[in-house]
Amino acid sequence: MSPDKAERGHIDSRAELLTCVGVSKIFGGLTAVSDVSFSIPHNSIVSVIGPNGAGKTTFFNMLTGLYKPSVGRISFLGKDVTGTRPDIITRMGVARTFQNIRLFGTMTALENVLVGQHARMKAGIIGSIVRTPAVRREEVRVREVGREILAFVGMPESSFDQLAINLSYGDQRRVEIARALASEPKLLLLDEPTAGMNPNESDRLTDLMRKLRDERDLSILLIEHDMKVVMGVSERVTVLDHGTKIAEGDPVAVRANPAVVEAYLGKQG
Amino acid sequence: MAIASPAQSTPQPKRYSLEGGIPPKVSKALFLALAVFAIVLPFLMDPISSFLSDIIIALAFVIMALGLNVVVGFAGLLDLGYVAFFAIGAYAVGWFASGFFVDANVHIAVSGFVLNLPGIHANFLIVLVVSMVLCMIGGVLIGLPTLRLRGDYIAIVTLAFGEIIRVFAVNGDQISLPFGDAKLTAGRQGITPVDQVQLPFLDQFTQLNLRPWYWLVLALVFITLFVVIRLRDSRLGRAWIAIREDEVAAASMGVPLVKTKLAAYAVGAAIGGVSGAFQASYLNTVNADQFAFSFSIFVLAMIILGGLGSVWGVVFGALLLSFINSYLIPDVLRTVPEKVGLDFELTDLGFGIFGFLLLIVMVLRPEGLLPEKRRQIELTEGVGTGESTFEVNK
Known part of the structure; x- marks a missing residue:
């Protein structure tokens, strides 16, 4: 929790909203996320993409406190939040949605x-x-x-x-x-928000994300499979494959990156 | 129940609603009428009739059931050791409103001949507060080890807690306290007599006039109803529904799981303590044999029969089972086995009869007799059964 802890991890956290340094998550013999360093600037939309099982949701769960990283540090607004309880992280200003909708049904x-x-x-x-x-x-x-x-x-x-x-x-x-916005977040994590939506609905959601960034003064971290959405809305894209970061940059550069093409086409093609 | 928009011609998926049932104005009038009836009821019967006594016990069970309903119905934490709070509440009376600690000579806000008796004699209202505080501490103690657990495992831990309290109660006459030759409990012998309740505006509380007892327990029922309904419709009540349906989502929305669950345990325990303290005073004894596991099951059966989570269902279930237990079986149906030529006591079959009743309700109406709408939907739609394992940090 203390700021000097964050400094020991060599995190220059004041410039960024959220910073991860060397974060890994190991479940038994499976390394779901391996040594990922990552940051989210203020007031921006950044995306994490990758094939199924690349560790995107596990990464999300660490950022929101549902999982504790096996190795590495996460800091939010200059405070070390590694292993902090989910409700406290939410209170600090991180909100999320879930890949498979988890509303309170009744x-x-x-x-x-x-x-x-x-x-x-x-x-x-x-x-x-x-x-x-x-x-x-x-x-x-x-x-x-x-x-x-x-x-x-x-x-x-x-x-x-x-x-x-x-x-x-x-x-x-x-x-x-x-519901996520209601907690007055500074960082909104959206886990595949357009899954199951038709193109018209995803367009409206893309507009909403821009509106959120511009009017509500928050940053959005997006996990998404729909490349049209990702390329259209993100300022920066990070690509995970088998738990490791294989590429990062603006959408155009990432799309041209041979490692990314291989990760996707190698699986699909 | 179903709201189908009129313009639709294609079959719509089933729609659920919390609306429906009795309109609020009617139910308010109904409640007022019932409340007035309940208040004047004792004038309609003999002040020492055993039926009035049955009603008093039934109302004490209503309080118990409303308390357990906060834990099991609202927050969704199965508790099989609720008898512990009956015991703690009762011992608050045994310790602080009787001659049990003979070496002490403390009298707080009491009058009459009690002033000449040794022991600790505090006014019932003070004992009530003490029992609530003790029970809340007990509730938090039972809550803490269950926080990392789910479902059936919570049930086992709470069951064990109830048994621990019972064993302490039974063997407490062997446990010396550090002052004088005082013991923790009087074991199976029981602490008796305990002080009669003394309250302003009401007649003397004696076994010869049950009316003051009735009005006292009725007032406690009304207060409990007020408290649980207010809590149900509050920020905390919403948080309870949220953790009941999906802990992961609730925590991710900023609901602190530990604090919210402990609040449910503490509130439920305090209400149980109120009923325990009342019953100890009314029955005029605090006896370790009262605190059996079957008591927990009896109260649980009341809330399941009435409708888990439904305040009015729980009231109804508690009244119904309590009457069957203390009136219908021993008084009305007692001679039935004899008449059909069988030789056994019907009261011995009490739990068999409850089990049978519960079974019928579970088959015909699993959500209970007066179900809570949300619970009903959860049951039919399987809401809240999703995977929910995650690492709770700390």
Whole structure:
């Protein structure tokens, strides 16, 4: 947690929003992520791509605290967050969505977004029982904010009180992004957000990502298989294969990189 | 239940809703009517009738069941050792409102002949607070080792905790406390008598007039209802649903798992302690034999029968099972085996009858008699059964 820890890892973290140095994750005999160094600048959209099983989601899970890196350090906003609990990392300003949507199915769209605001709320046990004026005000405020966020991601007003399991696939993706945004993140991690979407829907999502970066002043880290989305929206692309970083750079350079072509075409072709 | 938009001609996938059932105005009126009826009820019967006594016990079980429902129904943590909090609450009365510690001579906010008795004699309201605090500590203690566990494993640990408390209660008469020749408990002999409750505005609490006992337990039921409903509809209540459905997603949204689960254990335990303290005072004894494993199962059966997570279902389930246990079986149906020419006591079959009832409910209506909508959907849609293993750091 202490800043000198971060310095021992030789992380120049003040310039970047998030920095990883030499991060590895080993499950038993399997090295899922191996010695990846990586950083995310303020106010940017960067992508991680790679074939299936390249370790992208494992990498994500380390950034959000679900996994503890076996080796290496991660720092966020200049603070060492290696092995910090997921809820604390969220409180610090990292929010995420999941590859296979993980909304709370029996809660409404709005309630899901309210859970996202949990870390920004104060109501305790006694306050909630007595319903003090402060708790009442907070409850009114988070509901307003929740509605705003749902409208921002493009949900129609009529769907706010709809249970999450009733929503269409695209809407569920949107609510999941809204829920993540509700925690007021400085870094938003999107794990294959366009999976299962038609081209029209992915276009709208791409627009939304740009809008988020420009209007909400946050950075987005994207895992994505749809190359059109990745190449269109990212400022920088990192390629993982078998857990190691094989290329990094702007989309055009990465696309031309022979190692990347081999990793993809070698598998597919 | 189903909301189908009228313009659709193609068959729609099934839609779920939390709406439906009784409209809020009607249910409010219904609740008020029931509350008024409950308040005047004792005037309609003999103040020492055994039926009134059955109702008092049933209401004490309603409090118990509402408390267990916070842990199992709201937060989704299966607890098989809930009897522990009945025991701790009861011992709060045994220790602090009786002559058990004969060497002590402490009297707090009590009056009458109790002032002349040795031991610690605190007013019931103080004992109530003490029992809640003790139970919350117990709740956190039982919660801590279960935090890394899931599902069935939590159940086993809680079961063991309940047994540990029971064994302490049974053998506590061998455990000396560091002051005087005081022991921890009176074991199977029981601590009896304990102080009669003294409260302003109510008549004397004696075994000859059960009305004050009734109003006291009714007031405790109302307070408990208020507390659990407020908590259910709060930030904490939402966090409980979230961890119940998907721990990984909840943690990733900023819900602290440890704190949220411990809150459920602590609230559930405190409510159990209230009921335990009341029952000890009412039954006028704190006896280690009361704290059997079957008690935990009995309360669990109430909330499953009524509808896990549903406040009104749990109230209904607790009343129903308690009446079957203390009225229907021993009083009404007692002579049935004799009439059909069999020679056994029906009360010996109590648990067999509950088991049979529960089985029928599970087959015909697995979500309980008055189900909670969310739980019902979780059950039919398999929500919340997704993979959820991850490394909880620390």
